[in-house]
Amino acid sequence: MRKPCCDKEGTNKGAWSKQEDQKLIDYIHLHGEGCWRSLPKAAGLHRCGKSCRLRWINYLRPDIKRGNFAPDEEDLIIKLHALLGNRWSLIAGRLPGRTDNEVKNYWNSHIRRKLINMGIDPNNHKLYQTSPLLPHAASSSSHHHHLNLDLTIAFPAHYSSSPTFTLAEEDDNNNNDNPKPTSENMDESNPTLLLFQ
DNA sequence: AACCCTCGCAACCGCCAGTAC
DNA sequence: GGTACTGGCGGTTGCGAGGGT
Incomplete structure (x- = not known):
């Protein structure tokens, strides 16, 4: 049988030093990604x-885009989260140069709070029935999420500033862990999902 | 100046599916 | 066919920086 990926004894933990980063970069430049089990020993x-x-994927990869998220990136994250939930790797896959960890962190530290302040429940992307921050939200919510009859856009009306897009092509190619919504499995409160059939 | 609190982010942990043996 | 390992993922933690008192 194979050996375990690493013995926990004698391994460094915590923040990476510049020297460690450089060793990892040098090794991957020479040998490429993969075979993570044997990499640490081979790279010293x-x-x-x-x-x-993790260090390579989330921090050292040369194609990583660092810095603040643009408004359209943020918009896209919100929309994708409304469709996919906490499937950060899928969401990050649609944001070139962004990692799942980065998207997840950005969601938890910025977007989540922002949505809450707007009176939107970040878990289901619906307006709160009763919001201490927006006392009028209860009355307006019944109009918003039940009466979204705009079939050209797949998101609730409170995301109206966002561009439209579709997931259809990728779903056709490979994606069976994101089954297309059907009349059987869709949430009745979210009629817009029918667009993806 | 010192202390406390909050926030953001890098990194770790535990779990799971796929696969090698 | 069963077991153990790998790679990948999402949830969570912990630390450092910055702001407030």
């Missing part, structure tokens, strides 16, 4: 393979 790193993978 006292790290778990998993830790190396």
Whole structure:
């Protein structure tokens, strides 16, 4: 049988040093990604393979876009989250240069709070029935999420500033863990999902 | 100046599906 | 066919920075 990916004894943990980063970068430039189990030893790193993978994927990869999220990126995250839920890797896959960890962190630290302040429940993207912040939200919510009859856009009316897009092409190619909504499985409160059939 | 609190982010942990043995 | 390992994912934690008192 194979050996475990790493023995926890004798491995560094916590923040990466510049030297460790450089060793990892140099090794991957020479040998490419993959085989994370054997990489630490081969690269001279006292790290778990998993830790190396994470460091590379989330921080060292040359194609990573760093810095603030643009408004359209934020918009897209909100929309994708409304469709996919907390499937950060899928969401990040649609934002070039962004990692799932970054998207997840940005959601939890910025967007989530922003939606709450707008009176929107970040879990289901519906307006709160009763909001301490927006006392009038209860009356307006019944209009918003039950009467979204705009079939050209797949999101609730409170996301109206956003551009339209479709997931259809990827679903056709590979994606069976994101089954297309059907009249059987769709949420009746969200009629717009029918667009993806 | 010192202390406390909050926030953002990097990194870890545990779980799971796929797959090698 | 069963077991163990790998790679990937989402949830969570912990630390450092910055702001407030």
